[in-house]
Amino acid sequence: MSKKITKICCIGAGYVGGPTMAVIAQKCPDIKVTVVDINSRRIAAWNDEDVDKIPVYEPGLSEVVAEARGRNLFFSTEVDKAIDEAEMIFISVNTPTKTYGKGKGMAADLKYIELCARQIARVAKDDKIVVEKSTLPVRTAGALKSILQNTGNGVRFDILSNPEFLAEGTAVQDLLAPDRVLIGGDSEESIRALADVYANWVPEKNILTTNVWSSELSKLTANAFLAQRVSSINALSELCEKTGADVNEVARAIGTDSRIGPKFLKASVGFGGSCFQKDILNLVYIAKSYGLNEVADYWEQVVLMNDHQKHRFADNIITTLYNTVSGKKIAFLGWAFKKDTNDTRESAAIHVADYLLNEQAEIVVYDPKVTEEQIYADLDYLNTRDEKENRKLVTVVNDPYKAMKEAHAVAVLTEWDEFRAYDWQRVYDTMLKPSFVFDGRAVLDREQLTDMGFEVYTIGVGR
Ligand code: NAD
Ligand code: UGA
Numbered sequence: 001m002s003k004k005i006t007k008i009c010c011i012g013a014g015y016v017g018g019p020t021m022a023v024i025a026q027k028c029p030d031i032k033v034t035v036v037d038i039n040s041r042r043i044a045a046w047n048d049e050d051v052d053k054i055p056v057y058e059p060g061l062s063e064v065v066a067e068a069r070g071r072n073l074f075f076s077t078e079v080d081k082a083i084d085e086a087e088m089i090f091i092s093v094n095t096p097t098k099t100y101g102k103g104k105g106m107a108a109d110l111k112y113i114e115l116c117a118r119q120i121a122r123v124a125k126d127d128k129i130v131v132e133k134s135t136l137p138v139r140t141a142g143a144l145k146s147i148l149q150n151t152g153n154g155v156r157f158d159i160l161s162n163p164e165f166l167a168e169g170t171a172v173q174d175l176l177a178p179d180r181v182l183i184g185g186d187s188e189e190s191i192r193a194l195a196d197v198y199a200n201w202v203p204e205k206n207i208l209t210t211n212v213w214s215s216e217l218s219k220l221t222a223n224a225f226l227a228q229r230v231s232s233i234n235a236l237s238e239l240c241e242k243t244g245a246d247v248n249e250v251a252r253a254i255g256t257d258s259r260i261g262p263k264f265l266k267a268s269v270g271f272g273g274s275c276f277q278k279d280i281l282n283l284v285y286i287a288k289s290y291g292l293n294e295v296a297d298y299w300e301q302v303v304l305m306n307d308h309q310k311h312r313f314a315d316n317i318i319t320t321l322y323n324t325v326s327g328k329k330i331a332f333l334g335w336a337f338k339k340d341t342n343d344t345r346e347s348a349a350i351h352v353a354d355y356l357l358n359e360q361a362e363i364v365v366y367d368p369k370v371t372e373e374q375i376y377a378d379l380d381y382l383n384t385r386d387e388k389e390n391r392k393l394v395t396v397v398n399d400p401y402k403a404m405k406e407a408h409a410v411a412v413l414t415e416w417d418e419f420r421a422y423d424w425q426r427v428y429d430t431m432l433k434p435s436f437v438f439d440g441r442a443v444l445d446r447e448q449l450t451d452m453g454f455e456v457y458t459i460g461v462g463r
Helices: 017-027 040-046 061-068 079-085 111-123 140-151 171-176 188-198 212-243 247-255 276-289 293-320 348-358 372-382 387-393 400-404 424-430 446-452
Strands: 007-011 032-036 073-076 088-091 128-132 157-161 181-184 207-210 329-333 362-366 394-396 409-412 436-439 455-458
Touching: 007 017, 007 079, 017 032, 017 061, 017 073, 017 088, 017 171, 032 079, 040 073, 061 171, 073 079, 079 111, 088 111, 088 188, 111 128, 111 140, 128 140, 128 188, 140 157, 140 212, 157 188, 157 212, 181 188, 181 212, 188 207, 207 212, 212 247, 212 276, 212 293, 276 293, 293 348, 293 409, 293 436, 293 455, 329 348, 329 400, 348 362, 348 372, 362 400, 372 387, 372 394, 387 394, 400 424, 424 446, 446 455
Parallel strands: 007 032, 007 088, 032 073, 088 128, 128 157, 181 207, 329 362, 329 409, 362 394, 409 436, 436 455
Antiparallel strands: 157 181
């Protein structure tokens, strides 16, 4: 018999904590789920009366939140209270790449995780199951256990690893029907307690249990494999452009081999998102720390290839525009790291923009879900030039036709569906001539645009 869970607390109300807990609450009406965060603005947004103003944009999410919020789903800044009440505590805080000290630029920064552990230890007055939901370096559960046991109030802590595999843009769908739920741990009873929560909607055969180290390492590995596919196809996209092949045709041809499979073979301007780069660098750092230099080099190449892809896209724009973009207006369609999300972390668009701004381009950005404030914050964060200069060179508009009017070139950085549906003849009529389109996502109809008179470059398509 496992313990029946009636109260869950989740520390971290971000892109993972928010949607994951909303779905647990929707599917388990008998469990009270409280999501806490130290960021009071974020919590206020999760509690916004207008459910469309929640801080994470995901198709279908506001409906799930609307159903469960106030019933058995709560968002709060009272972290201690939620820890005290809960039988099971998820840690879903950020684990970014370290920006200082040992492991700078590679290792995961675990300071937020450690703070959570110390807070749980201080507050907990009865036994707790602590669930690692954040993506963590393999063997972190050992560190957590040591902190909890040595600073706690003599209560028992069981630690489980339960990494999240959702992708942004499809988070709700992924949470409702996951390929698998992975639970790693030592205590059969605690594993069962967590499995029983998921069993409310996930078939038992999709709930995998492993030892805690396999679970932690599987999460990093899954992201490394996925990113490696993108870098593999992106590496080939360059060769296709040189040889007259079409990477989309190559992807289709190889993807029909069931051993390769059709998914995750879409050439792009480079993968972005908060996790692929961070998790691979983390894997590289772990391999190096065990002296496994060949293993480290192998995986690092996935990130190097990705950097190259972003640079060569920007470089191609400059070369094509007669080797100068200085003072030229370039319209960016999309800023998010993929469609159907408002998340911009590590988005290829940021790096392409930065590269072009170094060449004194004037960039006008349109993205259906990303705010002007976020776009400037992303550029300022790079620290390449001062904030005033970023605001002088970059304009953000909420009308795509305005963005493209009188532009020398259009660059597609995100694969938003609406880009296909634009009146491209109208765009052509208002652009400067020759009118260049650089399609970094291969989403536009190349033939149709070429017939209209555009000069079209599509990633991975040779002439
Ligand atoms: P996020 O930055 O959106 O959210 C993390 C939240 O934790 C922030 O709101 C922050 O204020 C809060 N926080 C930090 N320290 C805290 C503390 N001590 N107490 C209370 N709140 C605190 O991050 P995210 O995208 O949700 O990612 C969280 C974890 O999940 C990361 O480890 C990430 O690698 C992993 N992950 C992310 C995704 C994804 O698609 N974003 C998918 C799978 C796994
Ligand atoms: C990814 C994984 O897919 C999730 O399983 C994982 O949980 C998550 O990382 C995480 O740990 O954070 P996410 O980054 O949200 O999810 O989105 P993806 O769909 O994986 O896309 C990542 C990047 O790769 C995007 O920039 C996307 O445009 C790019 N991509 C993806 C391609 O360029 N081509 C493809 O074929 C697929």
